[in-house]
């Protein structure tokens with residue numbers, strides 16, 4: 001029977017195994033764990049708090065070294081349960097405010113501001129935000145940042161029309177693109193909460209003969225590898241996903257195992273950067 005802190009397995013519980021962002025994140029965590037003689041067990045909550053809770057009991061039963069988690073459950077219940085079960089954890093990809101435990105994330109408010117400032121500076125005044133599940137902090141922060149850029153430019157919030165989706169994936173992006181095309185007053189620029197949504201929007205616009213960026217500018221978020229490889233290379237707010245994974249694993253390793261030190265709740269926030277490519281430019 002393994003004692004706490006003895007396991008050589010670290011679990012990584014991601015929101016969406018189909019999103020290359022989490023593959024890049026896992027790459028960083030896996031390398032850091034391997035260098036410390038540990039392995040990483042990658043699990044997928046598929047954005048479901050119920051699935052997340054199932055994994056919680058498995059992690060407790062298997063006495064994993066600890067868990068890196070991008071929470072699907074916005075209430076913090078999962079993290080409280082981790083603490084109850086004595087499972088060390090690090091929150092990844094979400095700025096954990098007052099929650100105990102460590103976290104590492106990118107400043108998504110700054111990221112949203114970078115995206116919208118780029119479009120407003122290019123001259124766009126009729127803009128749309130294709131968002132994701134409203135309970136995800138990543139989505140909320142990107143929206144908040146986008147509105148900060150509008151306010152900076154003295155533009156009313158009504159200049160940013162929001163199209164909500166329930167999943168941050170390509171299919172939801174295709175659906176949002178179709179809704180965009182149906183709008184009476186079609187925006188000239190669209191900011192998407194992540195690159196998978198943006199690639200789906202691009203597919204719908206392309207199928208309808210709407211040219212990007214000539215008829216509509218498009219900006220994504222994450223800068224996954226497919227962003228630069230898209231038919232129209234995507235302008236995107238880059239998240240250093242692999243670095244997020246590496247730092248998260250190091251935080252967990254420092255907190256567990258033979259030389260454990262309590263971090264007193266270290267919250268690391270990295271800066272995003274805007275990568276401008278062919279999918280965005282000024283309105284014609």
Ligand code: RIB
Nearest residue numbers: 015021093138168194222
């Ligand atoms: O899947 C959730 C999204 O949040 C990812 O695309 C990435 O942007 C993360 O921050």
